[in-house]
Amino acid sequence: MTRLTVGLGTCGIAAGAEETFRSLEAKAAGRPGLQVVRTGCIGMCYQEPLVEVRTRDGARHLYGRVTPDRLDRVLDEHVGQGRPVAEWLVWTDRGGGSDQAFLARQHRIVLRNCGTIDPESIDEYLAAGGYEALERVLAGIEPDALIATITESGLRGRGGAGFSTGVKWRYARQAPGERKFIVCNADEGDPGAFMDRSVLESDPHSVLEGMILAGYAVGADHGYIYVRAEYPKAIERLTIAIRQAEERGLLGGSILGSRHSFHVTLKEGAGAFVCGEETALIASIEGRRGMPRVRPPFPAVKGLWGAPTSINNVETLANIPWIVLNGARAFAALGTEKSKGTKVFAMAGRIRHGGLVEVPMGITIREIVHDICGGIRDGRKFKAVQMGGPSGGCISSELEATLIDYESITRTGAIMGSGGLVVMDDTTCMVDVARFFLEFTQRESCGKCTFCRLGTKRMLEILTRITEGDGKESDIPLLEELAERVRQSSLCGLGQTAPNPVLTTLKYFRSEYEAHIVNRKCPAHHCQKLLTYTITDDCSGCMLCLKACPAHAISGERKKVHVIDQALCTVCGECYKVCNLGAVHRE
């Protein structure tokens, strides 16, 4: 049987994979010996839609950008005559394909089943070794031994703070309470991070299995998955997975005939970034406004409905079954001294090959940006990488030798966060990036702490006026002072880390701030109000820009050099875009 799989994660669907899938199903219907299967995200988002051909001999060939019109050739030449279509191949298991480098260096633990199994089929998960870890644990591993294994593996929370998962479980286990809870934090709110969505869409059972094991370890019989409403596909597949697991007796009362019971409830988030914070998340599940509270007591002692609660991130939980099956030592053998195992990074921004990359901790920024992801798009210059979302910061390309582990990243002023890496090139204005993040945190601040509520707003106002050319020299020290106050006087992580984007850009790109304030120029040519357009002598007088100008600010005759009246110019940039000769100068 030849197996054809189509990647149907949200990214793939957005790139048209559903049409490819329908078309392939129709074409395959007339051919015997063909199995067409849906799968989740393979991780090569930039090559979507992706189709993998697995022939009878087990050989795997991955094709990129497979629009329905490419299917006939793949079916005729590869499946029919056994000759793969070389020019569309992106990866093969024999070391071929144009983008071999993207997958070759990856070490997949969390993403082990992503893009290979059908996420809507429990049988495929079982065939891939799914629920074996659960079976083994229920057959005779004591909760304390399980916690010891996880502690020994060195697994740290993948949601951002990086706290030891084993220790967290132990606290929750030891806390007195008649009833305990597990919460899976799938409120992936960091703009730029999408690994949790991908795992939930591609391998939902691995997260469920991790939760059941967490429940066993902690002594909880009920779990909640708090998932973003913006991820409809993830919700759909989780709902299917929960139903299937219940039907097979893997969820519910006395699992696999043991004394352990576990029930899972899905909770849709309602769109509040602050709910990624533990205590705010609990408030939201309880049906209140998602506002954080003072810790301690920590949720492990007093969490959901006042009961001991262990809150774990999606990626953390997906690691658990693998660690149980392969042992703590195998996991701890990967990574660096204090950051063990692998980490999934969501690569996006001005990069050539964006997608999901799972590598052992301790890889350098340079390796991940250049070697795995093919460097910067359009031959431009690598400028910075943003890590950790609104709580993180921008790391200058000069620090590209930095190792990616919790401690090294924290030393740069950014944070590991959930592992979103947004790569920036020389067209990105760093002041504008700082303004972008402050706009975000200012909007998402729940309003409880004064410094977070008002301080972020004042910082945003300052950054906005700098990008609009109204900055003052006193603005930089003022920003630094406000940053320190907001950091010190906020209750939760949102406020405490909100100044990070400003502080890191000031640290690495101070001259850009100064150029905006002193010279009234934006070195990246991004801030509209700081740009001036002029026409050089290269102008052929074709009148294109004259017609395109919405403000009628350009004058000139045919075949004579045109002139922009600066008093009328609205700096919209239309003339710059339409000129075929590059005769419109921007600075």
Added chain:
Amino acid sequence: MQQHRRYDLRNHHYEGEEGALIPLLQRAQQEDGYLRRERLVEIHRRTGIPLAHIYGVATFYAQFRLKPVGKHLLRVCHGTACHVSGAVELSQAIEKHLGAPTGETTADGQYSIETVSCLGCCSLAPVMMIDQATYGNLSPTNAVKVLKKRQKGERP
């Protein structure tokens, strides 16, 4: 609205019943397109949750709307990757084409334009979502093309 009865605070075995408020609001919004005042009052009557508390929750979360929306909901992603890939220009082009600013509905009631913090399709940035369909790798020009096709009743 018979289903609210199941969420009776007193009859539930655990104090956690209050947690039903957000799902109730979500269901109400799904049915009506927005949160009608009458619905909020009804939820208050059925559950006993104070109306002020319900209103507080409804206004806290970005998902809830207290005003009617257009037939289609167009959400432009303004996540980090989309921002550095031109989401601002994308929004401007969409606003210009539809003739309504972000946060408002077109005069014919067809489209409401919103921004969203991140749709999680960062490697396809910039991205927009119309109802449940996601469109990636957009430029201002081809975003308008998608809209024009939809307005003509074609599949983009």
